[in-house]
Amino acid sequence: MEQLLIILRAMGDPSRLRILLLVQGMELAVGEIAQVLQQSQPRVSRHLRILAEAGLIDRVREGAWVFVRLSATATAASVLALIHTLATQADGSEDLGAADRARLGQVRADRAAAVDAWFAAHAGEWEQERSLHTREAGVEQAILAALAGELGDLVDVGTGTGRMIELLGRQARTALGLDRNPEMLRLARNRIDASGLASARVQAGDMYALPLPAGACDSLLLHQVLHYADNPGAVIAEAARVLRPGGRLLVVDLLPHAREELRQERRHVRLGFADDAVLGWMREAGLTGEVAARLPGEDVDQLGVALWLGEKANA
Template identity: 45%
Template sequence: MAMEIDSSLERLLQGLRAVAEGTRLRILALCAHGELTVSDLVEILGQSQPRVSRHLKLLVEGGLLERQQEGNWAYYRLAERGPVAALGRQIVDLIPDSDPEHALDLKRLEEVRAGWAVKAESYFKRNAADWDRVRALHVDEARVEAALRRLIGREPVGELLDIGTGTGRVLELLGDKVAAAIGIDRSLDMLKVARAKVFRAGLRHCQLRHADMGRLPFPAARFDGAVLHMTLHYVEDPGVALAEAARVLRPGGRLIVVDFDEHDRSELRENHAHRWLGFSEARMARLLEQAGLVAEAPERLPGEPLTVCLWTARRPANDTLTSDRTGARQTREVG
């Protein structure tokens, strides 16, 4: 017991030493507003890249910041877990907004965000035509989003996982209904757009991660809820994706799948990379059951010609499965 106490005290002292420097305190305050790269911080602080990198290394080692590698980029944000995480949040809360240096840092942060927004808008313009053509085939998105908000709002959600977050729309939509959220996607371009939107919306409790939905980088039973929004029809093996979603749900946690009902619009496969032409109620029920989830009857939103369905499924409250990170329940289904 004495050794554990000594270790905890040492980690706390390391955290205090790490933040006891002016630039590192400024970095901590900036990263409390969301995920930032070294380049972002160099631009805001006006300091060299090696110096900023050294400060970041000390803050990560001190347990105050978390580092997430995505391709060639590393993103830093305020630590969410660990014995020193609460210390970081308390220190940030003590920094007065009226402090001139801090106020200038926040102004420069807004300028960096504005640059992200310009890049996001450019990305949307290049891809909007294809998205608009698909949207025109199904029910109005406002109805789908209203239904999703209503389903999530039926009971409290502590931490939500948005699987295949794309542009981060689900985080924007549900951010006010959850205590914390993480959106994952394989596309680094999409994640850049999502980060710009999450920053603009002020969703400091939402994170973005580069990850594969077939191999989620999270421990079993971490999340209260998960969402797969208009994503599953792109997936080569839906059974694997659903099994992974089930694995990271806590017992009693909910998964909501939003996708197309079964249809015959083969041009979506040929022109828009859809792997599956929607999912019948029977097939989705089977996939969810194979993932170890108990499904409710879907909510159907008819469109012309495509119908959107919202399937809600729950991990049984008495399910104590703790599979390895690849998911022991995974089953393959083709066709």
């Protein structure tokens, strides 16, 4: 009885109801929630504490940021189902949370524009980004080992300067590099032309909405891309969508770290990833995942890198 009352009290506030509807399909930073609700972070944090005590959300601290997601418990799912049922009975035409989702879209669009501007200004220095972590030669050797054999039709999402296409293109039947930034695409085209890879090309593409039909590729690479994502799970789900049965997704990214300055200096959204987070997103996307390699930093200033390999089940 006491837990039931805690849940009902938690849902008895419009702001907390809006928060629950916002996080039902995505993981959000507390700052994003505060912007959408147009409330102070301390006030939002109080609402989150109440929702967490009711077992409806989980909070995960990552450096100075806290990310919020819907709890995976049956209680949270039941509460959401009840909310939607009652809303339909009251007004079948109402789309609960639509205005907040639209406002969230604008918040994220503004952030994406800032990231695009940063990449445009720093495209020529992109290779320096790799100096943050353990030696790139070791990372590339681990990538080649994880993706040994024929790659079929390869897609490199967030291709940057095209180095991964250059590295893996000869193992692939075709190779496609996708990136949002025109300056990056220019550099990648130059690199691919110089490498003589006739079956490789690049084009504009967004990691959340790949310009490919379902089942379009055999291998897909997310190399140092995921830490720029507001919604990493959605990026992995979109990658899984375009994989053919038996296709492979390789995620290469930073291990968890505490370099908070990278959020501002290099526009990182996430400070690395734990194995259970990436493998969980793969599982939710219908992939069987494993840790292919872990490469710790070679000194205190270098960040570690992990490779996670996911495979789509054969039809």
